[in-house]
Each structure stands twice: as structure tokens, then as C-alpha cells.
Amino acid sequence: MGVQIMILTLENIHKGYGNQMLFRNLDLSIAQGEFITVVGRTGVGKSTLLGILGSFIKADEGRVLFQGKAVSKPDKERVIIFQTFDQLLPWRRVSENILFSLEQTRKEGFDIQEVIKALHLEGTQALYPHQLSGGMKQRVAMARALIAKPQVLLMDEPFGSLDPNTRSALQRELLRIWEEYRLTIIFVTHDVTEALLLGDRTLIVTDSGIEEIPNPLGRPRDKESINFRMFESEIVQYIK
Amino acid sequence: MKKNNILYGILLAGLWEGTARILDSPQLMPTLVAILRSLLVELSAGDLWRYSLYSLASILVGLSLSLVLALLITLLSTKYSWLMEFFRFLNTLLHPLPGIAILPLMILWFGVGYKSIIFLIVHSVLWPVLSNLFLALDTFPVTLSMVGDNYEMGLVRKFVYLFLPGSMPQLIAGIKTGWARAFRAVISAEMFFGAIGATGGLGWYLVKKRVFMDTTGVFSGIVMILVLGVLFENVVLKGLENRTMAKWGFKS
Numbered sequence: 001m002g003v004q005i006m007i008l009t010l011e012n013i014h015k016g017y018g019n020q021m022l023f024r025n026l027d028l029s030i031a032q033g034e035f036i037t038v039v040g041r042t043g044v045g046k047s048t049l050l051g052i053l054g055s056f057i058k059a060d061e062g063r064v065l066f067q068g069k070a071v072s073k074p075d076k077e078r079v080i081i082f083q084t085f086d087q088l089l090p091w092r093r094v095s096e097n098i099l100f101s102l103e104q105t106r107k108e109g110f111d112i113q114e115v116i117k118a119l120h121l122e123g124t125q126a127l128y129p130h131q132l133s134g135g136m137k138q139r140v141a142m143a144r145a146l147i148a149k150p151q152v153l154l155m156d157e158p159f160g161s162l163d164p165n166t167r168s169a170l171q172r173e174l175l176r177i178w179e180e181y182r183l184t185i186i187f188v189t190h191d192v193t194e195a196l197l198l199g200d201r202t203l204i205v206t207d208s209g210i211e212e213i214p215n216p217l218g219r220p221r222d223k224e225s226i227n228f229r230m231f232e233s234e235i236v237q238y239i240k
Numbered sequence: 241m242k243k244n245n246i247l248y249g250i251l252l253a254g255l256w257e258g259t260a261r262i263l264d265s266p267q268l269m270p271t272l273v274a275i276l277r278s279l280l281v282e283l284s285a286g287d288l289w290r291y292s293l294y295s296l297a298s299i300l301v302g303l304s305l306s307l308v309l310a311l312l313i314t315l316l317s318t319k320y321s322w323l324m325e326f327f328r329f330l331n332t333l334l335h336p337l338p339g340i341a342i343l344p345l346m347i348l349w350f351g352v353g354y355k356s357i358i359f360l361i362v363h364s365v366l367w368p369v370l371s372n373l374f375l376a377l378d379t380f381p382v383t384l385s386m387v388g389d390n391y392e393m394g395l396v397r398k399f400v401y402l403f404l405p406g407s408m409p410q411l412i413a414g415i416k417t418g419w420a421r422a423f424r425a426v427i428s429a430e431m432f433f434g435a436i437g438a439t440g441g442l443g444w445y446l447v448k449k450r451v452f453m454d455t456t457g458v459f460s461g462i463v464m465i466l467v468l469g470v471l472f473e474n475v476v477l478k479g480l481e482n483r484t485m486a487k488w489g490f491k492s
Contacts, residue, residue: 056386074389086381090488091405104391104401130489 004031006068007151007184008053008078013062015048022048026062026210028203030186032151035178037199038188039239044205046188047156053186054078054154067151076105079150083157085137088129094140095125101148109147118177119143135166139173146177155187159194171197175219192235196228197221204239211238270456278456279463288445292464295430295441298354299422302361306418309362310369314377315399324377327370335367339425343432357429364425365418372414376407408484409491416477423469 006029013026022045030036030053038046051057055064055074063070066078074080079101081087088097095112098121102109116122119139129137138158145153159167175198178185189195195202196215204211213235221228253272260271270278282288317324339360346356384406388398404411430443442461449457485491 054390056389074386074392076391079390080386082383082386084381084383087383087387089384089387089402089405090490091408091484101391104393104397128488 006030007032007034007066008186009065009068010052010059011063011065013052013064014060015045015052015057016060023059024209028210028212030184032184033182034184035198035200036184036186036203037195037201038186038203038205039190039192039195039235040205041239042190044207046190046205049203049205049210050080050154050156050186050188053152054080056080076101076107076148077151078154079145079148079152080154080156081138081141081145081158083160085129085134085161087141088137088144090129092128093125094121094127094129094132097129097140098143098147101144105148107148109149112147115143115147118146118180119173133166135162135170138162138170142174142177146181146183149181150183152184152186155185157188157190160189160191167194174198192232192239193223196232196235197223202235204235206239213238267453267455270459274456275459275463278454279460282457282460288460288464290439291442291445291461292468294439295423295426295443296468298357298426298441299361299419302358302426303365303415303418303422305358306362306365306369306422307415310366310373310414311404313370314373314403315396317374318377318399318403319395324374328374331367331371331374334363335371337363339364339421340428340432343429346429352433356433357426360425360429361422364421368417368421369411369414372410372417373407376403376410380406405484405488408488412477412481412485416473419472419477420469423465427465 008028008030010026010028013023013028014021015023015026038049040046048057052059052064055071055078058072065071066075089100092100095116098112098115101107116125119142121136121139121143124132124136124140129140132140141158159170162170171194174185174187177183185198187195187198196217199215201215202213204213215231217227217231223229223232257272260269263269266274279288313323313327317327342363343356343360346359350356350359380403384402385398388402393401426441427443427446430441431447432443434440434444434447442465446458446461449455449461481491
């Protein structure tokens with residue numbers, strides 16, 4: 001096994017809101033190309049962790065290192081995708097929304113047609129976001145992030161508001177995109193099955209800190225298989 | 241225009257015509273036919289156009305100045321929170337103050353003339369537009385702002401590319417209120433000041449017609465104001481709404 005390059009590192013992070021302390025002395029290293037999933041109860045700090053990793057939220061103490069350098073502001077290499085559908089610009093058509101990241105970052109990105117094809121957005125280019133379903137909106141948000149070739153995708157329950165079928169389809173597409181573009185993904189979800197289906201490693205956020213669980217299951221994964229079910233029940237018990 | 245509005249218009253016109261004919265007093269209440277005849281005469285002579293254009297030009301200058309000012313204040317307020325607090329305070333004080341109340345002060349400061357009218361319009365338009373833009377800032381989606389941060393957009397870029405189109409509903413609502421208040425202000429000021437420069441506006445036209453006891457002329461001026469108001473609302477603002485809010489899904 002080759003030497004792993006750490007793309008994102010948290011060093012001695014402390015973060016709390018008022019009297020509630022979410023993280024104490026938190027250290028975390030994420031390797032380039034890794035798919036990390038984050039699970040935990042509501043309000044335990046999953047989104048805060050993602051916010052700190054993207055520098056959207058400032059830690060009370062500690063450092064965030066991106067490619068070995070300390071960072072304090074969000075940047076175009078660590079792109080966040082939200083659960084809410086209002087992340088798209090309502091006044092721009094689908095193609096204009098996708099190109100927004102390229103226009104603003106002035107990066108040499110992927111060809112728009114390639115991204116549209118990768119995310120099955122053919123025929124929607126001229127539509128406005130309000131004319132799209134929830135699943136399509138999330139595809140557009142992913143396309144906008146992807147086209148500018150970011151190093152890291154930070155995904156905050158991106159499929160949380162979707163119906164089960166759309167969710168499964170998008171999970172498969174996300175895995176395909178991750179493998180094809182060799183991205184680093186940090187994916188927050190409250191769904192344990194989704195976390196185990198997608199991640200190389202799962203971070204379980206609890207009141208007492210973060211537990212890292214490597215995923216022993218090979219890919220592709222079948223969520224109906226006995227091994228998956230057993231692993232899933234272990235994790236569910238652990239969270240409880 | 242809604243079908244019902246046309247019906248209401250016809251009903252109102254019928255009521256007017258009937259009452260005027262029963263009263264039979266052209267000096268107090270001329271018939272609709274007489275008013276329309278006078279309107280056509282004034283329009284074909286070109287006078288009413290001139291007066292209307294003068295008032296409209298003043299409103300457009302004042303409205304544009306107010307919009308630029310309001311946008312500039314909002315942009316700076318996104319950077320300096322104390323500035324927003326200060327302008328919120330000023331807004332609370334000055335928004336309810338009627339333009340006509342500051343007219344004497346305008347005369348003392350700027351004299352009787354165009355400058356005073358423009359200042360008055362700016363006072364009438366700035367506050368409603370500003371309070372709408374502040375409302376847009378307060379309710380602007382956090383996620384969109386984070387998208388801007390994510391792509392390393394500076395303050396001005398975020399304002400132009402995200403905030404301005406995103407605040408279109410509040411901006412249009414502000415212009416709507418501002419336009420109505422500007423029209424009131426300009427007519428009051430023109431009536432107060434009389435002729436300014438080579439001509440005067442619709443306010444001066446109304447005063448002149450009243451002085452000569454030309455009641456149908458007064459009504460022609462009022463009809464002209466109503467028509468301009470309806471046209472601005474239904475053509476300019478509706479057009480803007482259809483090209484933006486309706487297209488973008490801000491409005492069903």
C-alpha cells in the first residue's frame with residue numbers, strides 16, 4: 001500500500017456553543033481520494049464538523065490544515081453541497097447555474113456537456129431551478145460543484161429530502177463520480193445504511209466525541225447482504 | 241388588467257356619467273364625455289403631454305437617484321453593521337414624515353425650483369426602497385451567501401451576482417411604493433411652487449386650470465395622473481415582474 005497523502009487535517013479542535021461543548025481535542029486526518037461518511041444523532045455536531053472542515057465555521061481552538069497549510073476561510077477547492085434546495089440561484093437556468101462556479105473561480109474546469117451527461121441532466125439546461133424536482137436540483141448542485149474540479153466535496157445530508165428511489169439513484173451516481181474523478185468526499189447523513197453503503201470510513205459523532213470506524217465491506221456493496229446487515233446493526237447499536 | 245377591473249371601471253364610469261347628468265352642473269361635476277373631450281383637446285394641443293413629461297422626468301431623476309443611493313447604502317451596510325443600524329434608525333424617523341411637511345425647509349435650503357423637487361422625491365422614495373432592501377438582506381438565504389463565500393466572491397461580487405437578483409421581489413415592492421410616493425410628492429411640490437423654468441409639471445397644470453375655473457381641465461389632469469399611474473404599474477412594473485420574479489419562480 002502506497003503512502004497516503006493527507007488532504008484535510010484537524011488539529012486539536014475545540015468547538016462549543018454556549019455551555020454545550022461539541023468537540024474537545026479533536027484530531028482528524030482525511031486522505032486524498034477518501035470517502036468519509038459522518039453519522040450521529042440530530043444536534044450532536046455533524047454539520048458543525050463539516051462547517052469546520054470547510055472553514056465555514058470557526059473552531060474555538062485548533063487548526064484546520066488543507067494540503068498541509070493552515071486555512072481559515074472557505075475556498076473553491078473545498079466545495080459544500082447542502083440539503084436545502086435554495087443553494088441554486090433561482091434566476092439562472094440550469095446550465096448557467098452549473099457554469100456559475102467556473103465563472104466565479106475562473107478555473108479551467110470540465111466541459112459542461114461532460115458534467116451534464118455524468119449527472120443525467122440532459123434536456124434540463126434551459127430550465128430554471130423552480131421547474132426541477134428535488135432530485136434534479138441536487139444533481140445541478142453536484143454538477144456546479146464538480147465542473148470546477150474541486151479537491152474536496154463536503155456534502156451536508158444532500159439526499160436527506162429526497163424520496164427513497166431518487167436517493168438510491170443519486171447514491172449510485174455519487175459513487176460512480178467519486179471513482180471516476182478521484183475526489184475526496186465528506187458526506188454527512190443521519191441514515192446509517194447510507195453511511196455504510198458509501199463510506200471508506202464512517203465517523204460516528206456522539207456527545208463524548210468522534211469514533212472512527214473503517215468500513216470492512218468491499219465494493220460494490222449490497223445493502224441487502226448478510227454482511228452489510230450485520231455491520232449495520234453493530235453500528236446502530238453503537239450509536240444507541 | 242383583470243376582467244373584473246374592466247367591469248368595475250365601466251360601472252364607475254356609468255355612475256359618474258349618470259350623477260353628472262342628474263346634477264347638471266358642469267362647473268362642479270362635468271360629464272365624462274366632457275372630460276374626455278377636454279382631455280383629447282389638451283392632448284392634441286400638446287400642452288398636457290409637455291406637463292406630464294416634465295413631471296415624469298422629475299420622478300425618473302428622483303427615483304433613479306434614490307435607487308442608486310439605497311443600493312449604495314445597502315452595499316455598505318453589508319460590510320459595516322453600524323451603518324445599517326444608523327440607517328434603520330434614520331428610516332424609523334424619516335419614513336413616516338410626509339414630503340409635504342419638509343417642503344418649507346426645502347425652499348429655505350434650495351429655493352423654489354427643480355432642486356427642491358428632486359430632493360423631495362428622493363426623500364419620498366429612498367426610505368421605502370431602503371427598508372425593503374434591508375428586509376431582503378435580513379431574509380437572504382444563508383446557503384446562497386455561503387455559496388458566495390465558497391467561490392471566494394468579494395463583497396461587491398456577492399452583492400451584484402447574488403444579492404441584487406435575489407432581492408428582486410423586495411426591490412420591486414420598494415419601487416412600487418416609491419413610485420406612488422414620488423408621484424404624490426412631485427404633484428404637491430409643483431402645485432406649491434407653480435411654474436418652474438420654461439414650463440411646469442402636472443401639479444402646475446392643475447393649479448392653472450383651477451384658477452381659470454376650468455373644471456373639465458382639472459379632471460383631464462387628474463385622469464392623466466391616473467392613466468400614468470396605471471400604465472407604470474401595469475406595463476413597467478408588471479413587465480419587470482414577469483421578466484424576473486415570475487420567470488424565476490418567486491411568484492406563482
